[in-house]
Amino acid sequence: MTENIGVLGKKSPQRTGVERVVNAPLPTVYGKFQAVGYLDHDRGDEQVALVYGDIGADRVLTRLHSECLTGDAFGSQHCECGDQLAAALRAVAAEGAGVVVYLRGHEGRGIGLLAKLRAMALQAEGLDTVEANLALGLPVDARDYGVAAGMLQDLGVESVRLMSNNPRKRDALQRHGIQVTEQVPLLIPPCESNITYLRTKRERLDHNLPHLDAVAHWS
Numbered sequence: 001m002t003e004n005i006g007v008l009g010k011k012s013p014q015r016t017g018v019e020r021v022v023n024a025p026l027p028t029v030y031g032k033f034q035a036v037g038y039l040d041h042d043r044g045d046e047q048v049a050l051v052y053g054d055i056g057a058d059r060v061l062t063r064l065h066s067e068c069l070t071g072d073a074f075g076s077q078h079c080e081c082g083d084q085l086a087a088a089l090r091a092v093a094a095e096g097a098g099v100v101v102y103l104r105g106h107e108g109r110g111i112g113l114l115a116k117l118r119a120m121a122l123q124a125e126g127l128d129t130v131e132a133n134l135a136l137g138l139p140v141d142a143r144d145y146g147v148a149a150g151m152l153q154d155l156g157v158e159s160v161r162l163m164s165n166n167p168r169k170r171d172a173l174q175r176h177g178i179q180v181t182e183q184v185p186l187l188i189p190p191c192e193s194n195i196t197y198l199r200t201k202r203e204r205l206d207h208n209l210p211h212l213d214a215v216a217h218w219s
Contacts, residue, residue: 031093053097061098063088066106110142149176
């Protein structure tokens with residue numbers, strides 16, 4: 001491993017934390033956003049926050065969205081991720097201001113794409129999403145929200161109304177110094193392909209999904 005050598009042979013300090021790299025306009029089908037790009041020096045991940053309007057500092061409508069290639073790009077009905085991302089972008093546009101932080105490196109609750117696909121294969125054989133991760137010797141949820149907090153702090157955000165059904169995400173963000181003044185439900189109608197997954201999220205991962213009570217016709 002090579003060392004970072006600066007002037008006169010002295011070691012240059014290693015960069016840490018999150019650094020804003022670029023700000024670019026991003027017109028979308030939901031409205032005109034600003035794409036603010038960041039580099040996470042601790043993990044090496046490239047991250048982006050989609051900012052709509054004048055967000056201010058307090059009670060900013062915010063979504064922390066974990067990367068999900070299968071749901072976000074391919075329209076997978078195994079999860080509700082793609083629909084949640086679209087709903088969050090629509091919500092901040094309707095609000096007139098808000099932020100969607102898109103968190104790369106969070107695929108499969110932090111286990112990575114190929115591991116997530118292996119877990120999905122195990123779920124097709126009868127395991128639930130928690131059991132599948134554990135069967136692979138992987139953590140149930142390996143996500144960290146420190147980089148998200150750093151991005152919000154760079155944007156001048158001090159408190160948020162967090163669009164999430166996951167109380168653990170709320171607690172993690174608050175531990176990193178961002179106040180959550182309200183947790184805004186982001187409930188997507190279930191389908192036959194994801195009802196078991198959603199019920200597991202409610203029963204084993206503490207997600208607030210009261211709308212599942214109305215679904216009784218899928219076993």
